[in-house]
Amino acid sequence: MIKLTYLAHSSFLVECGKTKIVFDPWLKGGAYLNQWHLWPLPPEGAENIKADAILLSHGHEDHLHPETLKVLHKDSQVFFPFQWRAGIKSYLKHIGFKNITEAISFKEYQVNDVRIVYISYSLESVVVIEYGGEVLVNINDALNSNHENAVDFILKELKTRWPKIDYLLSGWSGASYFPNQVRYPGKDDMEIGKLREQFFANNFFRFTNELQPQWGVPFAPGFMLLQQENQWINHVKFPRYKAEEYYKEHFENTAATKFLIAFPGDEIENGVLKKNSHFHELDESLHYEGAYLHYDKEIKKVSVTEYVNDAEIDLLVGKLEHWINYNKILYNPVVLHDVVFSIKLNDTNEGIYINVAWKDKGFVVAKSIAPLPDRRVLVNTSAKKLLYGLERTWGGDVLTIGYGLTVDVYTQLTLEKNLDIVCIRLITRYPISRKDLAKYPFRALRFYSYNPKLTSLWLKQKITLKPYVNKYPYNERDHWLTYNKCDLCAVCKMPEINLSAYSKI
Numbered sequence: 001m002i003k004l005t006y007l008a009h010s011s012f013l014v015e016c017g018k019t020k021i022v023f024d025p026w027l028k029g030g031a032y033l034n035q036w037h038l039w040p041l042p043p044e045g046a047e048n049i050k051a052d053a054i055l056l057s058h059g060h061e062d063h064l065h066p067e068t069l070k071v072l073h074k075d076s077q078v079f080f081p082f083q084w085r086a087g088i089k090s091y092l093k094h095i096g097f098k099n100i101t102e103a104i105s106f107k108e109y110q111v112n113d114v115r116i117v118y119i120s121y122s123l124e125s126v127v128v129i130e131y132g133g134e135v136l137v138n139i140n141d142a143l144n145s146n147h148e149n150a151v152d153f154i155l156k157e158l159k160t161r162w163p164k165i166d167y168l169l170s171g172w173s174g175a176s177y178f179p180n181q182v183r184y185p186g187k188d189d190m191e192i193g194k195l196r197e198q199f200f201a202n203n204f205f206r207f208t209n210e211l212q213p214q215w216g217v218p219f220a221p222g223f224m225l226l227q228q229e230n231q232w233i234n235h236v237k238f239p240r241y242k243a244e245e246y247y248k249e250h251f252e253n254t255a256a257t258k259f260l261i262a263f264p265g266d267e268i269e270n271g272v273l274k275k276n277s278h279f280h281e282l283d284e285s286l287h288y289e290g291a292y293l294h295y296d297k298e299i300k301k302v303s304v305t306e307y308v309n310d311a312e313i314d315l316l317v318g319k320l321e322h323w324i325n326y327n328k329i330l331y332n333p334v335v336l337h338d339v340v341f342s343i344k345l346n347d348t349n350e351g352i353y354i355n356v357a358w359k360d361k362g363f364v365v366a367k368s369i370a371p372l373p374d375r376r377v378l379v380n381t382s383a384k385k386l387l388y389g390l391e392r393t394w395g396g397d398v399l400t401i402g403y404g405l406t407v408d409v410y411t412q413l414t415l416e417k418n419l420d421i422v423c424i425r426l427i428t429r430y431p432i433s434r435k436d437l438a439k440y441p442f443r444a445l446r447f448y449s450y451n452p453k454l455t456s457l458w459l460k461q462k463i464t465l466k467p468y469v470n471k472y473p474y475n476e477r478d479h480w481l482t483y484n485k486c487d488l489c490a491v492c493k494m495p496e497i498n499l500s501a502y503s504k505i
Contacts, residue, residue, distance in 0.1 A: 001131075001134060001269065002015070002016055002131055002136055002166070002167065003015040003016075003267065003269040004136075004267065005043075005265070006219065006262040006264055006267075007027060007046045008027055008038050008040070008041065008042035009062060009219075009220070009221075009223060010057075011023055011025045011046075012138075012169065012219075013046075013049060014129060014136065016112075016114045017112075017131070019053075019111060019113065019114050019131075020050065020052050020053075021051060021053045021114065022072075022076075024056060024062075024140065025072060026038065026062050026065035026068055027042045027046045027047045028042075028067060028068055028071070031061045031223070032397060032401060032403075033385060033398045033402060034298075035227070035398070035403060036062060036223040037291075037295055037298065038223060039224040039287075039288070039291045039295075040220070040263055040279055040287070041264065042264050043264055043265040043276075046264075050073045050075070050076075051072070052077065052112065053076060053077045053078070053111045054072065054076045055079045056078065056081075057126075057141070058081065058142075059080075060397065060401060061397060062175070062223065063141075064080075069095050074097050074098065076099070077101060077111060078092055078099065078100045079101045080101075080102055081102070081103055081105070081118050081120040082102040082118075082446075082447065082450065083120070083123065084433075084436060084447040085436050085443075086443055088100075089102065103125075104118070105118055105119050105125075107450075114129060114131045119158075119454075121142065121154060121454045124140070124141055124142035124146065126142045126154060126158070134166040134167070135162050135167075136165075136166060137158060137162065137211070137213070138169040138170075139168070139169065140169070140170065140171055144174075144200050144203050150454060150457050153453065153454060153457065155211065159210065159211060165213040165214070166214050167213060167214070167215050167217060167268075168215070168217065169219060170207065170208075170218055170219070173197060173220075173237055173238070174197060174199075175223075175401055177399070177403055177404075177405060177406075178400075179192055179193075179196060179480040181403060181405060181406045182407045182481055183407065183409065184409050184410075184481045184482070185410070187482075189232070190236065191485065191499070192481070194236045194238070194499045195489070197236055198238050198494060198502075199492050199494060201218070201238040201243075201246070202493075202495075204216075204218055205247050205250070205251055206251075208247065208257055209251045209254070212253070212257065213256075213257055214256065214271060215257065215258055215271050216243070216257050216259045217268070218243060224288065224295070225403055226299045227303075227403075228299075228303060230403050234288050234291075235288065238502065239284050240259075240261045242502050244258075244259050246502070247259070250495045258271065260273045262277075263275075263279040263280065264277060265277045305347055306384065307347055307349050308347050308382075308383040308384060313345070313348065313383055314367070316383050316390075317354060317366070320343075320354060320356070320365045320386070320390070320427060321364075321365040323390055323426075323429055324363045325362045327432070328362070328426070329432070329434075330425060331422060335417070336358055338376070339376070339419060340356070340357045340372055340376050341355075341372070341376055341377040341379065341423045342355045342356070342371035342372050342375045342377075343381065344371065344378060344381075345382060345386075346380060346381065347383055347384055348383065350369065351369065353367070353368045353369065353371045355368050355371065355372045355375075363426075376409075376411070376420075376423070377409055377410075377414065379405055379408075379424070379427065380405060380407070381399060381405035382404075385398055386399070386427065389404075390429050391429075393429065393430070393431060394429075394430060395428070395429045396425075396430045399427075399428055400424065409481070412478075412482065415481055415482060418477075
C-alpha cells in the first residue's frame with residue numbers, strides 16, 4: 001500500500017513498503033535568485049531522508065533545486081525525463097549522484113518492486129507510480145501550461161493505460177510574471193490575479209473529472225514572495241479547502257473522488273489524511289502572518305536596494321545587445337520591426353533606462369536618462385537580475401518565473417500583437433530549440449522515435465506559431481489584461497463565481 005508524506009511545495013515522500021521515493025525535492029533555501037521562499041516550511045529533517053529514488057518532473061529550479069540536491073544522499077537513483085537536450089546527466093553527476101536515469105516516455109522502470117512510468121511533453125512530465133495494486137499519478141505542472149491538444153492526448157493515454165487511479169497529485173497554482181506583473185490601463189490586478197488562480201484550480205478539477213481518481217491531492221503553492229510590491233500575489237491563491245464544494249457545484253459525475261488537503265508533514269495512507277500540521281488549525285487568511293514573521297530579516301534585506309555602478313551598467317548594455325540580437329531569430333522580421341521598448345533599472349542612483357529599437361538589420365541598445373517616447377512597452381527590473389539571467393543558460397527564469405520584473409503596456413494593439421511577450425523573450429536567455437536540435441541531431445531523433453505523437457504535436461505548435469506571435473495558446477493571450485470578468489470566464493471555460501465567497505483573504 002502506498003503511503004504519502006507531503007514535504008513542501010511540490011515535494012512528496014512516497015513509501016511503497018520499504019522503498020522510499022521523493023518527488024521534486026525543494027526542501028531548503030530560496031529559488032530564482034532568492035525571490036521565492038518556501039512556505040509552509042517542510043518538516044524538520046526532511047532533507048535527511050534516504051530515498052531509493054528521486055523523481056524529477058522537469059528542470060525548473062523549484063523542482064530541480066540545486067541547494068537541496070547537494071545535501072540529499074547520493075546513493076539515490078535519480079530519474080529525469082529524457083529530452084532532446086543533453087546535459088542533465090553530467091549536471092547531476094557533478095552534484096554527486098552516480099545512478100541517473102533519463103526516463104523515456106511510456107517505458108516502465110523498476111525500483112525494487114515499484115513500477116515507474118514517465119510521460120513527457122515539451123519540458124514537463126507526468127509521473128505514474130504503481131505499487132501493491134495502487135496507482136498514483138502526479139501531473140505536477142505538466143498539464144496546466146501546455147497546449148490543449150497535448151493535454152487531451154495525455155489525459156486519454158492516462159485513462160487508457162490506468163483506468164483505475166487511486167491518487168491524483170497536481171500543482172494548484174500559477175507561477176509566472178504573466179498576467180500578475182503586467183500593467184495595463186483599466187486592469188484590476190487583484191481580480192485578475194484571483195481569476196488566474198481560479199483558472200488553474202478549474203483545470204485541476206477538469207483533469208480530475210476526466211480521470212476519476214479515488215483521491216485528489218491538490219498540493220499547495222508552497223512558496224511566498226518577500227518583496228513588498230509583490231506580496232499581494234501571496235494572497236490571491238484559490239483556497240484548497242473549497243475544493244470539494246467547487247467541484248461538486250460546477251462539475252458532473254463527482255461522486256468517485258474525495259479531496260485530501262495536505263500541509264507539509266501530513267501523511268496519507270489508504271485515503272486517510274493524518275493531519276500533523278498545525279496549519280489545519282489556522283484560518284487560511286492567517287497562513288501568511290507567520291510567514292512574514294519567519295522571514296522578517298529576509299524581508300528587511302530585500303527592501304534595501306543594492307545599487308550597481310557605471311561599469312556594471314555598461315556591461316549589461318553590451319550583454320543585452322548581444323542576446324537580443326541572438327534571440328531575434330525566434331521571430332518574423334515583420335514582428336521585430338515593430339519592437340520598440342525601454343527597460344527601467346531600479347537599482348541605479350541616477351534612474352537609468354536602457355532603450356531598445358530596431359535599426360537596419362538588428363537591434364540597437366543604448367543607455368539613457370529617459371525612456372523612448374514611442375516605446376510600446378516599459379520593462380521594470382534590476383540590472384542585477386538581468387546580468388544574473390544573461391550569464392546562465394536558463395537564466396530567464398529569474399525574471400519570468402521568479403517575478404523579477406513588471407511590464408507596462410499602453411495600447412490594445414501592442415497586446416494583440418503580443419509585443420510585450422516578444423520584448424520579454426528578447427531580453428531573457430533560454431536555449432533555442434532549433435539550435436539544440438542542430439547541436440544534438442541524433443539525440444533529437446531518439447527523442448522523436450521514443451515519443452512520436454507528442455513530439456509531433458509539439459513541433460506542429462512551434463512551427464505554426466513562429467510567425468504569428470498573436471496566436472499563442474489561449475492562456476497567454478491578451479484577454480487576461482483586457483476582458484471583463486464575465487467574458488474572461490467564458491473564454492477560459494470556467495464558471496463565473498463570487499470570488500470573495502471562495503476566499504477569506
